[in-house]
Amino acid sequence: MGCITDFFTYETTKSVVVKSWTIGVINRAVQLLIITYFVCWVFLHEKAYQIRDSSIESSVMTKVKGVGRYSKRVMDVADYVIPPQGSSVFVILTKLITTPDQVQDHCPESDEKYRCTTDSICTRNKPTSNGFLTGRCVSSFCQIQGWCPTENDTVQMPLLMEAENFTIFVKNSVRFPLFDFEKGNLPSSLKCLYHPEKNAFCPIFKLGDIVKYAGQNFTTLADKGGVLSIKIGWMCDLDKSWDLCIPHYSFTRLDSVSEKNNVSQGYNFRFARYFMSADGKEFRTLIKAFGIRIDVLVYGNAGKFNIIPTLINIVAAFTSVGVGTVLCDIILLNFLKGADQYKAKKFEEVRLKKDKGSSSSTTRETNISQI
Numbered sequence: 259m260g261c262i263t264d265f266f267t268y269e270t271t272k273s274v275v276v277k278s279w280t281i282g283v284i285n286r287a288v289q290l291l292i293i294t295y296f297v298c299w300v301f302l303h304e305k306a307y308q309i310r311d312s313s314i315e316s317s318v319m320t321k322v323k324g325v326g327r328y329s330k331r332v333m334d335v336a337d338y339v340i341p342p343q344g345s346s347v348f349v350i351l352t353k354l355i356t357t358p359d360q361v362q363d364h365c366p367e368s369d370e371k372y373r374c375t376t377d378s379i380c381t382r383n384k385p386t387s388n389g390f391l392t393g394r395c396v397s398s399f400c401q402i403q404g405w406c407p408t409e410n411d412t413v414q415m416p417l418l419m420e421a422e423n424f425t426i427f428v429k430n431s432v433r434f435p436l437f438d439f440e441k442g443n444l445p446s447s448l449k450c451l452y453h454p455e456k457n458a459f460c461p462i463f464k465l466g467d468i469v470k471y472a473g474q475n476f477t478t479l480a481d482k483g484g485v486l487s488i489k490i491g492w493m494c495d496l497d498k499s500w501d502l503c504i505p506h507y508s509f510t511r512l513d514s515v516s517e518k519n520n521v522s523q524g525y526n527f528r529f530a531r532y533f534m535s536a537d538g539k540e541f542r543t544l545i546k547a548f549g550i551r552i553d554v555l556v557y558g559n560a561g562k563f564n565i566i567p568t569l570i571n572i573v574a575a576f577t578s579v580g581v582g583t584v585l586c587d588i589i590l591l592n593f594l595k596g597a598d599q600y601k602a603k604k605f606e607e608v609r610l611k612k613d614k615g616s617s618s619s620t621t622r623e624t625n626i627s628q629i
Contacts, residue, residue: 274603280594281586288582296575305495307568308561311436314492316556318346319429326420328354338418340529340547346554349525350465352418352480353548357409360530361541364392365406366399374400411546417480422466425451426552429461430505432492434560439496443505452507459504463488465550471509482524483548485513492558503560512553525551 276282300306321344325334336342338351367386374380380400382393389404402408431442443461450460452467469476472486479486487510494503516523526549530542590600 274600276590276600278594281590284589285582285586288585289579292578292581293575296571296578300571300575305561306571307563308495308497309436309564309567310559310561311434312559313435314556314558314560315433315435317431318554318556320344320346320348320552320554321427321429322348322350322424323427324420324424326418326424328418329416333418338421338549340549347551349527349547349549349551350421350424351547351549352421352483353415355409355411355413355415355546357407357544359541360405360407360544361539362404363406364401364403365408366397367391367402368399368408368410372400373398405542405544409544409546417477419477419480421480421550422464422469422476424465426463426465426468426488427461428463428488428490428554430490430554430556432556432558434494434496437496437560437562439494439503439560441492441494441500441503443490454507458507463507468509468552469550472511474511479524479550481548483526483550484511485525485551485553486510487512487553487555490554490556490558492556492560494558494560496560496562524548 322335322339325332326338327333331337340349340351367388369387372380372386372391374395375398377393377395380391380393380395382391384391386400386402388408389402392401392403394401427448429442429444431440433440443459445459445461448460448462450457450462452458452460452463454471466476468486468488469479474484474486489508489510491506491508492503493506496503513525516525526546528544528546530544532540532542534540587604591597591604594600
């Protein structure tokens with residue numbers, strides 16, 4: 259019966275005024291900290307009074323300019339940029355290993371692991387990186403059927419060092435659909451070159467500068483290849499002027515993990531250019547290309563004043579001020595002198611008895627209230 263009686267009880271607040279400098283200072287200090295947090299961080303820094311749109315819609319177009327000399331040839335944009343469509347991801351070739359005049363034929367495999375002394379070592383129809391084994395041992399190597407002669411990718415080739423001065427023009431436009439807001443990154447004049455301090459909003463970048471801003475060495479990157487990113491950040495406060503919504507550029511290397519890996523360092527790929535001889539026989543030039551891949555990444559969000567998040571955060575601020583009361587109660591009940599006296603004032607139990615229309619009240623027990 260005691261458990262049932264305790265369950266069917268009602269608690270109401272009771273105000274107890276404690277005149278103590280110690281607990282009073284703690285209470286006001288905690289309240290001040292909470293109010294400062296909400297005003298300075300939540301409202302001013304995080305702009306909690308705004309509704310935000312992070313579903314940014316973006317369009318990127320790129321254009322590379324510059325010429326260079328490579329192996330007694332002059333290379334222009336059509337030679338060293340892949341793919342040529344001007345997309346947000348492209349590669350600037352810096353080193354090429356070519357295997358010319360390949361035809362479909364039989365020839366020895368060039369890989370050292372296919373060295374042989376007898377035909378029995380060469381398993382017929384086993385695939386290799388260059389073709390299929392024929393089951394014969396020729397010139398101390400297993401013979402293959404495929405594109406011959408096979409590639410030798412261990413030769414040392416020069417670098418396209420002029421690529422350091424190539425320029426990259428990035429045209430970017432963004433839209434925040436929630437606010438139907440559109441903006442582009444083109445300044446009033448394109449006679450500029452990006453510099454983080456002098457021309458921070460110029461969309462024309464020198465490849466060597468991108469490598470430097472990403473903390474890389476151009477010669478090493480051109481030799482092994484790598485992946486860099488141009489990040490365009492749009493953080494817009496639409497409560498301010500349209501002109502103040504501006505892009506911010508940053509640069510980083512995206513494949514830094516492979517740089518530290520001894521298995522597959524850098525960035526390279528193969529492609530071929532096909533030809534037809536006068537007698538109708540097909541042949542090709544195989545190219546193993548090393549280059550610097552550029553990924554243009556766009557991110558951002560926009561915010562604008564809205565009454566709903568404003569009211570929600572104001573209510574949250576006033577509610578959080580009550581945390582000071584909880585902390586002060588803990589200190590009063592457990593750490594300060596006179597805690598027993600405070601408990602006697604703060605907790606009170608009232609028993610209601612019906613006795614011919616009269617009621618009586620007795621002793622004190624618990625019901626925590628806010629000061």
